[in-house]
Amino acid sequence: MSVMSLLETRGLKKSYPQGKHSVEVLRGVDVTVDKGEFVAVVGPSGSGKTTFMQLVGGLDRPSAGSVRLAGEPIEALSDARLSAFRRQKLGFVFQFFHLLPTLTAEENVCLPRLLDGESYAKVAPAAARLLERVGLGARRHHRPDQLSGGEMQRVAIARALVSDPVLVLADEPTGNLDTKSGSIVLELFRDTVKERGQTVIMVTHDPRAAALADRVIRLRDGLVEPDDDREPAS
Numbered sequence: 001m002s003v004m005s006l007l008e009t010r011g012l013k014k015s016y017p018q019g020k021h022s023v024e025v026l027r028g029v030d031v032t033v034d035k036g037e038f039v040a041v042v043g044p045s046g047s048g049k050t051t052f053m054q055l056v057g058g059l060d061r062p063s064a065g066s067v068r069l070a071g072e073p074i075e076a077l078s079d080a081r082l083s084a085f086r087r088q089k090l091g092f093v094f095q096f097f098h099l100l101p102t103l104t105a106e107e108n109v110c111l112p113r114l115l116d117g118e119s120y121a122k123v124a125p126a127a128a129r130l131l132e133r134v135g136l137g138a139r140r141h142h143r144p145d146q147l148s149g150g151e152m153q154r155v156a157i158a159r160a161l162v163s164d165p166v167l168v169l170a171d172e173p174t175g176n177l178d179t180k181s182g183s184i185v186l187e188l189f190r191d192t193v194k195e196r197g198q199t200v201i202m203v204t205h206d207p208r209a210a211a212l213a214d215r216v217i218r219l220r221d222g223l224v225e226p227d228d229d230r231e232p233a234s
């Protein structure tokens with residue numbers, strides 16, 4: 001095991017009941033990601049990418065196998081400790097943003113830390129800085145319905161970064177953006193996390209997005225495809 005590895009999954013399996021049988025969606029996934037890496041996860045629709053991200057992020061529990069994140073075997077954490085771990089160590093970017101419609105951009109960005117008990121007065125300056133960083137300084141007080149799709153995407157990215165997470169999990173963060181705003185968002189995202197020494201795992205269908213990553217993990221039928229570019233693990 002590498003000293004620097006931030007994430008290790010071993011024999012990760014997930015099945016869902018299907019009538020009398022079950023469907024095995026992940027069939028033994030072994031992935032290691034080092035601190036500071038920007039990794040893209042690609043694969044055909046239905047290959048298990050979102051399922052993998054949910055297990056890594058502790059949003060769902062595996063049927064078998066283990067996830068070790070920042071030194072913690074997350075299957076050993078209670079639901080309450082796992083929620084706290086998620087809020088403090090992880091940042092999620094979902095395809096459909098999940099912004100709260102009644103809150104402003106700045107309030108949406110603050111939310112993960114408010115839920116963790118910090119005061120608005122303390123968090124707001126950090127949120128404002130991140131919004132500035134993603135080019136939305138002038139849109140801080142807009143609600144989601146007053147923002148474009150690309151702007152909402154950038155708010156969601158700022159929100160994922162506000163807790164200074166060790167790991168950012170992004171599931172098709174450019175899924176509904178045009179090529180140009182997708183590229184702008186991705187470059188901002190990559191530069192921001194590189195500056196902060198964070199680790200990113202990003203699911204994408206977009207070859208240009210995958211090309212920005214340090215490394216690509218390919219899933220097919222619930223397994224990682226061997227990567228020709230890499231030395232086999234010893």
Ligand SMILES: Nc1ncnc2c1ncn2[C@@H]1O[C@H](COP(=O)(O)OP(=O)(O)OP(=O)(O)O)[C@@H](O)[C@H]1O
Pocket residue numbers: 016017023025043044045046047048049050051052
């Ligand atoms: N809750 C569930 N119950 C039953 N089957 C599920 C459930 N969630 C996902 N699946 C199945 O697991 C498989 C993998 O789903 P997953 O969402 O991980 O795919 P994906 O690689 O993210 O695909 P896409 O690129 O379309 O987002 C699919 O065949 C899906 O039907």
Ligand SMILES: [Mg+2]
Pocket residue numbers: 049050051
């Ligand atoms: Mg998916």
